[in-house]
Amino acid sequence: MPRDHPIQPMIHATMRGVTRVYQAGKPLHALGPIDLDIARGEFFAVVGPSGCGKSTLLDVLAGLNAPTEGSISFEDKPVAGQVPDGVGVVFQEDASFPWLTVRDNVAFGLRRAGMDAAEIARRVEYAVGFMGLRDFATAYPAQLSGGMRQRVCIARTLVLQPRLILLDEPFGALDQQTRLLMGDELLRLWRETGATVLLITHALDEAAMLSDRVGVMSARPGCFIDLVETHWPRDRDSRIVSDEAFGHVTARLWSTLRGESMKAIGRAS
Amino acid sequence: MTRAAAVRWTRIALVAGCVLLLEAVCRLHMINPLTLIPPSAMAIAMVRMIASGEMIGDIAHTFSAVAIAAVASVIAGFALGTAIHGVPRVRRAIAPLLASYYAVPVFVFYPLLVALFGLTMLPLIAIAFIAAVPAMVIATLTGLDRVPRVLRKVARVHRMGALRTALLVVLPAALPSLCNGIKLCLAYAFIGVIAGEFILSSGGLGYGIAYAYESFENRPMYGRMLFVLLVAIVVNGLLQVWEVRLNRRRGQA
Numbered sequence: 001m002p003r004d005h006p007i008q009p010m011i012h013a014t015m016r017g018v019t020r021v022y023q024a025g026k027p028l029h030a031l032g033p034i035d036l037d038i039a040r041g042e043f044f045a046v047v048g049p050s051g052c053g054k055s056t057l058l059d060v061l062a063g064l065n066a067p068t069e070g071s072i073s074f075e076d077k078p079v080a081g082q083v084p085d086g087v088g089v090v091f092q093e094d095a096s097f098p099w100l101t102v103r104d105n106v107a108f109g110l111r112r113a114g115m116d117a118a119e120i121a122r123r124v125e126y127a128v129g130f131m132g133l134r135d136f137a138t139a140y141p142a143q144l145s146g147g148m149r150q151r152v153c154i155a156r157t158l159v160l161q162p163r164l165i166l167l168d169e170p171f172g173a174l175d176q177q178t179r180l181l182m183g184d185e186l187l188r189l190w191r192e193t194g195a196t197v198l199l200i201t202h203a204l205d206e207a208a209m210l211s212d213r214v215g216v217m218s219a220r221p222g223c224f225i226d227l228v229e230t231h232w233p234r235d236r237d238s239r240i241v242s243d244e245a246f247g248h249v250t251a252r253l254w255s256t257l258r259g260e261s262m263k264a265i266g267r268a269s
Numbered sequence: 270m271t272r273a274a275a276v277r278w279t280r281i282a283l284v285a286g287c288v289l290l291l292e293a294v295c296r297l298h299m300i301n302p303l304t305l306i307p308p309s310a311m312a313i314a315m316v317r318m319i320a321s322g323e324m325i326g327d328i329a330h331t332f333s334a335v336a337i338a339a340v341a342s343v344i345a346g347f348a349l350g351t352a353i354h355g356v357p358r359v360r361r362a363i364a365p366l367l368a369s370y371y372a373v374p375v376f377v378f379y380p381l382l383v384a385l386f387g388l389t390m391l392p393l394i395a396i397a398f399i400a401a402v403p404a405m406v407i408a409t410l411t412g413l414d415r416v417p418r419v420l421r422k423v424a425r426v427h428r429m430g431a432l433r434t435a436l437l438v439v440l441p442a443a444l445p446s447l448c449n450g451i452k453l454c455l456a457y458a459f460i461g462v463i464a465g466e467f468i469l470s471s472g473g474l475g476y477g478i479a480y481a482y483e484s485f486e487n488r489p490m491y492g493r494m495l496f497v498l499l500v501a502i503v504v505n506g507l508l509q510v511w512e513v514r515l516n517r518r519r520g521q522a
């Protein structure tokens with residue numbers, strides 16, 4: 001799909017000294033401090049133990065949650081109060097609208113933006129076809145499997161041509177085979193759109209397979225304790241799991257993460 | 270035949286069987302005709318009263334009161350429910366009152382309402398409203414509770430304001446519960462108006478039934494009763510069809 005935005009500088013999104021402390025009752029330091037630069041067109045994954053603040057990191061970067069301290073910028077503009085234009089988010093939970101057909105779900109954001117009907121139809125047809133949903137365009141989400149519903153949500157994000165796509169464990173509820181295939185779809189989407197992707201996941205193999213870089217977070221309050229570069233070619237797919245280097249990447253991720261995961265479940269490493 | 274069709278036909282056969290049994294029992298004089306007349310005689314009486322225009326005044330009286338009470342209770346119940354949902358402290362205080370509301374026989378207030386508003390349609394509307402509105406408040410609270418948080422997040426990702434979020438995301442997501450509330454409002458409004466007319470009123474179907482009862486006029490009484498019953502069944506059936514369609518589309522049927 002042709003892109004409508006001008007070329008931007010290399011650094012696409014930045015977080016500086018970002019923390020998040022929840023104040024309900026006893027203050028809970030959930031995140032940070034986080035310092036992170038994500039390059040334009042990069043596929044960046046975040047892994048960490050349960051409850052380390054991965055989703056909080058995504059919410060803060062998306063503008064869905066305000067940081068307690070620090071600053072966030074996207075395309076050199078501060079992120080404050082609302083989701084910036086050009087940012088799309090896919091959540092772990094089924095976020096399809098059950099009262100709308102697949103086609104109407106995908107068109108939802110475009111209609112809100114007041115786009116003309118012909119352009120909406122063009123973009124929706126492209127996205128529905130791209131995500132393999134053409135035969136189900138008039139179906140309701142209840143008639144689809146969990147994986148297909150997640151594809152509907154991805155298509156709904158895709159039609160808006162986001163320049164930064166944030167994915168919060170989008171395949172968390174799917175079986176392993178479907179996750180691998182969905183990973184391939186995601187890589188194809190990333191290559192074709194040229195968007196920057198930040199993926200939150202608890203699956204080390206998923207992070208290792210999909211990403212250019214993987215950020216490993218500590219137990220709460222979550223901070224980056226390691227940044228692993230994978231050096232995969234851009235036209236990779238799920239077959240990379242049989243590559244020898246894939247084992248090295250996942251082994252490094254786990255060796256960093258194991259101690260933090262032990263802490264998260266209340267046991268010393 | 271599908272299982273659903275079999276269930277539907279069994280249900281129809283059961284009702285038809287009961288009606289036929291009642292017809293036979295009445296025709297064979299096993300029940301005193303001063304107590305109960307055959308269903309066919311009820312139907313004939315109903316059709317004659319409708320055709321003669323005898324019931325038009327009563328129908329207009331009852332259904333305008335039901336419609337006003339139902340619409341008012343749906344609107345007020347939805348507004349109240351939304352307001353209560355937005356203030357958790359108020360909700361915590363009110364929740365036990367709402368939960369025990371239907372333990373209170375609200376009809377004890379009917380004489381008071383007649384004293385306040387006179388023998389007009391107003392006390393009927395008021396008693397029906399009082400009976401119906403908590404159902405809508407509870408349905409609204411349930412509906413809003415059931416809106417997945419992630420859908421509100423999606424609205425924020427699409428940079429939708431509060432009004433657009435309410436109209437395009439929250440309301441459709443809460444619709445199955447709201448639909449249930451509307452159904453209950455209509456049922457309670459119907460019961461409230463008919464019962465109020467039965468107790469004390471200047472007109473309406475309930476008043477007509479009570480008048481015929483006191484005058485030992487079985488045919489007009491049963492004719493009106495059958496009419497009320499059929500209208501209640503048809504209205505409820507239509508709402509049921511709407512609800513089933515709504516839920517089937519969402520995979521909740």
